[in-house]
Amino acid sequence: MSTSPDTTAIASSLAKNQLYLDCYKSMQKDKLQLPTIPDVAFKIRRAINDQTANNAKIARVVQIDPAITARLIRIANSPLYRGRRKIESCPEALTRIGLKAAQDIITSFAMKAVxxxxxxxxxxxxxxxWAHSSYVAAISAVLAHKIPGFDPDKAMLAGLIHDIGVVPILTHADKRPEIIDNPKDLVETVRKLRVDIGLQILRKWDFPQDFEDVIINAENWYRDNDGPPDYADIVMISQLHSFIGKIDIKKMPKIDQLPAFRKLASGGLTIDASIGILDMAKEEIEQIRLMLH
Known part of the structure; x- marks a missing residue:
């Protein structure tokens, strides 16, 4: 079977790309340095998943990190969770938010260390x-808040991890800057390895299966599956929103032409609400971004 000129050119380019070759070989030998989930997030996730734990016990673990405690209280008082009275303590924040949601939120807060x-x-x-990932995370949380059946905090974490596979590639380049002959090497390496490396990280972190779908399909614009709308759909649409004003949007697919949007529309998301989300929820998105930073 003959190969096309484009395929031959890509293969030739990859053969000259030392960053790609290094990362690929390290990945195949299971020697690529993968980020570890931040220690505080690991301890809190373990405490929350302990069958014998209660809010007071979990709050004691969370309060080991005053910064995360303060941010958890802030998000409990944010528009996503705001109740009739102001929350002022960690146990109260955990009660308002819920333990599973708190697990995703705290993991999100700790992610910047990676x-x-x-x-x-x-x-x-x-x-x-990080700026791109946190912006997509904020938009994902706001979109999920407006569509029945989605957890805004899980959507936020999904937005944060959709490009996590890029981190080890940058870490490798950070250690060996001499192997990048030109800027295209990095772009090419990310395009080819982002998904496979990202899946390795999520499996190492023991994240749920649907987070893997996010990494695989975050830029699979015309993905058309038979299932209900999922977090990969939320993150995909959020990514398109995040590109507005930053890249030539004419080069990107139109939101209302995507199968993901049509599925989300069945949950009540209209094209006007989707396109206007950045303006209508500008303050909400900015608050989430600030809390993540």
């Missing part, structure tokens, strides 16, 4: 990656 680098060039790319 996006670190030493060399200026890679640090800038890691910062940009």
């Amino acid at each position: 996006f670190q680098a030493k060399t200026p060039a890679i640090r800038k790319k890691m910062t940009d990656l």
Whole structure:
């Protein structure tokens, strides 16, 4: 079977891409440095999943980290959860939010520690990656809040991890900056390995199966499956929203033409509400972004 000129060109380009070759070989040998879930998030997830735990016991674990405690209280008083009275303590915040939701929120708060680098060039790319991921996370939370059947906190975490597979690639480049011959090497490596590496990370972190679907399908624009709308659909639409004003939107698919949007529309999301989400929920999105930062 003959290969097309495009396929041959891609294969030739990858053969010259030392970053890709290094990452691919390390991944195949299970030697690529994968990020570990931040210690505080691990301890809190373990406490929440303890069958004998109650809010007071879990609150004691959460309060080991005052910064996370303060942010949890802030989100309990945010528009996503705001009740009739102001929450002022960690146990009260856990009661209002719920333990499973708190688990996703706290993991989200701790995620920023994963996006670190030493060399200026890679640090800038890691910062940009976090900014994009947290923006998609905020939009995902707001969209999920408006569509029945979705958990805004799980949607926020899904938005944060949709590009987590890029982190080990940047970490590898951070250690060996000399192997990147040109900027296209990094773009090419991310495009080819982002999904496979991301899945390895989620399995290492013991995340649910539907988070894997998010990584696989976050940019699979014309994915058309028979199931109900899912978090991959939420993150995909949120990504398109996040690109507005940042890239040539004419090069991206139109939201109302995507199967994901049609599925979400069946849950009550209209095209006007979707397109206007950045304006209508601007303050809400910004609050979530600030809490994540």
